Amino acid sequence: MIVFRYLSREVMLTLSAVSAVLLVIIMSGRFIKYLAQAAQGLLDPGVLFLIMAFRLPGFLQLILPLGLFLGILLAYGRLYLDSEMTVLSATGMSQQRLFGYSMAPALLVMLLVAWLSMGLAPQGLERVTQVFNEQDALTEFDTLVPGRFQSMRDGSRVTYTQELADDRSELSGIFISEKRLSEKDKEERGITVLVAESGRQEIQPDGSRYLILQNGYRYDGNPGQADYRAIQYDTYGVLLPKPSVSGDVSEREAIPTRELIGSEDLRLQSEWQWRLSLPLLVLVVTLLAVPLSRVNPRQGRFLKLLPAILLYMAYLALLIAARGAMEKGSIPPALGLWWVHGIFIVIGLVLLYWETLRLKLASRRYAKEVARG
Secondary structure: OHHHHHHHHHHHHHHHHHHHHHHHHHHHHHHHHHHHHHHOOOOOHHHHHHHHHHHHHHHHHHHHHHHHHHHHHHHHHHHHHOOHHHHHHHOOOOHHHHHHHHHHHHHHHHHHHHHHHHHHHHHHHHHHHHHHHHHHOOOOOOOOOOOOOEEEOOOOEEEEEEEEOOOOOEEEEEEEEEEEEOOOOOOEEEEEEEEEEEEEEEEOOOOOEEEEEEEEEEEEEOOOOOOOEEEEEEEEEEEOOOOOOOOOOOOHHHOOHHHHOOOOOHHHHHHHHHHHHHHHHHHHHHHHHHHHOOOOOOOOOOOOHHHHHHHHHHHHHHHHHHHHHHHHOOOOOOOOOHHHHHHHHHHHHHHHOHHHHHHHHHHHHHHHHHHHO
16 A cells, blocks of 8 residues: 555656646647737737636646646656666556556546546637637727837738727727738738827717727728828728637537537537546556656656657557547447547557566577477
């Protein structure tokens, strides 16, 4: 029992550290992407942390299996390097028994991943989809930030306001620059610049919104040429475009798990099998990690780390490929993703019992040689 607690503690500590580092890296990259959209005026800065909180379960369901895999490799690799595993082996600790001890933390991680993949992750992605839909309903006027140039329509329109009322009903010191594109080939045909002292938002009966500018100028021309046309106006209306936000969340990922069960749609069946595969992935990578963690103290603890990571990447890549093939109908749902798990379970069993098989074969060869001699 003491050995069991010691090994479990080592694995869980390493798992926590590795998962925390991976989570920070992944969330930082995604947060930078959302932050760039907020800087362009496509997202309300106030919803950034809300989006990241809802995306957290989706990140964890993919990070925890990899964290457990690396945790076992690093924790047991250190024990082999410090000859602690050699002492345990001398007291009767076999690879099979070590795998049995490793299944305890693996089962905890599997239950957590199952909870995330079946429940929390779809719910979080559903809320993220709602947030992005709300952001899509905003207009350029709703996302303006005073004192900042904001790009819209893929950079073809730039808007600036010096001051903006708290209720966003009035603004002043307005600058709008928009490229004129031809309707046929969408090539640039010049630029239009609007400046105004003040403006307000006006909603038409059909739901379209206009920015009504007052006391300003309109300039039309081509950059680098001296043929600009200037028009002074007292009142001028500008149609407010809607921001286009890329939420990178597919509709099926946000579907509740109960709606996937029994569906005839191949896309939904593949999503259901994918959610089942993530908890199963935890058990299979544990089977792979235990024999792969065995290293010679003279070789160093990182000798098998790169091949092990490549094996994990191959496992995950095959699962993703099988998922795509199942969606297209190339793989029947009965076969689905299960054949991928079967392949790596066989690989894990071969690695786990390799030493036992090798010793049996060596003893048989020796017995034959003795019989002949």
